[in-house]
């Protein structure tokens with residue numbers, strides 16, 4: 109984009125926001141074009157958020173049917189499985205047919221508009237078809253990342269009241285088998301409402317089938333009709349629920365609706381990646397996360413850009429995997445996470461430079477702050493110093509990118525997401541919610557106005573939505589992120605300021621890990637904080653107090669890790685569990701996390717005032733126990 113084009117977009121928004129947002133909606137095919145764009149208020153007494161409310165459309169038709177006339181036999185997605193070179197391309201016609209078959213199978217099993225369907229799947233083409241099938245019939249998909257435990261799957265099944273689960277026999281990543289179907293069986297034992305489990309064959313492993321409940325996709329695929337009408341959906345009908353961790357309690361079901369989400373994904377994909385006819389787009393994110401929803405699946409498909417579905421890991425079979433795959437497939441845009449970049453940087457330049465990478469024209473990062481050192485390596489080594497980098501800041505809640513440099517229009521700064529996209533209005537506030545004006549300042553990052561891709565509610569708990577995001581600073585959407593605006597007015601996200609830990613780009617709530625730890629019968633109390641980590645960005649540091657008379661031991665440590673694996677999943681296992689004789693508390697019994705954070709960070713000279721603690725001696729014991 110040229111600076112003039114970007115300025116024109118900002119100007120168009122400023123002069124007539126309604127017209128600007130209606131224009132963005134023209135990126136989609138509507139059955140009925142909306143007469144109005146945004147209708148919202150963040151004020152407590154009039155709170156509501158609606159976009160394009162009288163519009164009618166179907167997202168699956170926008171991703172598939174509209175490409176059929178011109179490019180039915182073109183590649184819609186490229187499946188790149190765990191073992192390099194064993195993948196295949198899937199055309200729009202094929203993806204459309206499989207989507208329709210899936211939709212017809214779901215209908216046979218009683219799924220209709222508004223029903224929730226849980227997906228617990230590897231990154232296989234059938235996963236794309238299953239998501240698009242839900243969208244086609246108006247069912248609400250809720251994808252659960254394959255790294256979550258059966259108990260987590262059960263919690264989500266119960267929370268959204270799903271009666272159908274779609275899974276695979278096994279996953280296969282980094283050469284390791286993941287027992288997806290067995291996990292679903294265990295989840296169904298815990299959450300008994302499931303009537304149908306559709307099982308896709310990925311590895312061919314021999315998995316038990318429950319008669320009447322379980323349906324093997326391959327047994328039905330060929331008899332199902334390869335067409336299915338796309339259900340006309342109201343713009344505000346829910347499209348998906350994606351569970352995400354917050355500061356308190358269980359994960360929240362973030363709800364995105366059809367018209368606004370699709371508009372925002374289409375607009376941001378266009379602005380940030382400026383798709384071209386010969387692109388092959390590779391976003392390495394799993395569909396279990398929002399990045400996988402918006403930019404592995406929907407964004408590229410809406411634009412008719414072939415997308416890579418990668419079912420492996422960047423370091424398997426070796427540290428050249430990404431670069432070898434880029435050359436073999438001819439990838440033009442790579443969009444990945446800082447944690448992957450740091451892991452590959454550690455392996456040195458050799459695995460990179462032995463591959464050409466000359467098909468690439470753009471690099472992107474997402475999910476966590478990128479440290480300038482990793483940014484420079486990505487730019488200088490991966491990008492040969494010639495490729496722009498889009499450092500895209502956004503959240504599950506925002507549906508799509510909100511801040512990023514735009515190649516050609518914004519100058520890049522290593523580690524800064526730089527500027528908001530058109531229509532996005534960030535401000536920094538202090539602890540009392542007063543705006544911090546000017547440049548060279550830091551504060552809590554809020555948004556003053558809505559945008560089409562904003563989440564609409566927490567599934568089943570609208571009050572929690574309002575309380576979580578709009579109560580801290582009345583009238584503002586609070587992101588939970590801290591942020592600096594530098595002397596040039598560029599934004600630098602400094603990380604979460606709430607009790608959310610970003611481990612390798614995965615959001616983990618401290619409260620969830622704490623409740624998993626205290627589930628162990630010998631644990632009296634646990635407190636979890638973030639510690640900086642070279643590869644993961646942040647790591648989980650847990651302080652655990654055992655019942656009186658109990659001693660910490662390697663055996664208990666193993667059991668505690670097992671608790672976390674059971675209640676959440678291996679991705680939440682703490683980097684470090686420190687047994688603590690007591691936790692620092694105020695006289696009213698509140699745990700002083702600030703002190704625990706400093707201990708975990710190793711900033712022992714910055715513990716601050718500890719005199720208000722009920723027992724200041726606890727701190728010395730914790731420092732000594734840190735080792």
Ligand code: WTA
Nearest residue numbers: 474475476477499500501502503504601604
């Ligand atoms: C962090 C992922 C710095 C941030 C799309 C946010 C980032 C949280 C960036 C959301 C970035 C995401 N620079 N921090 N480019 N992108 N974050 O919901 O703390 O998994 O609040 O969405 O990741 O994580 P989520």
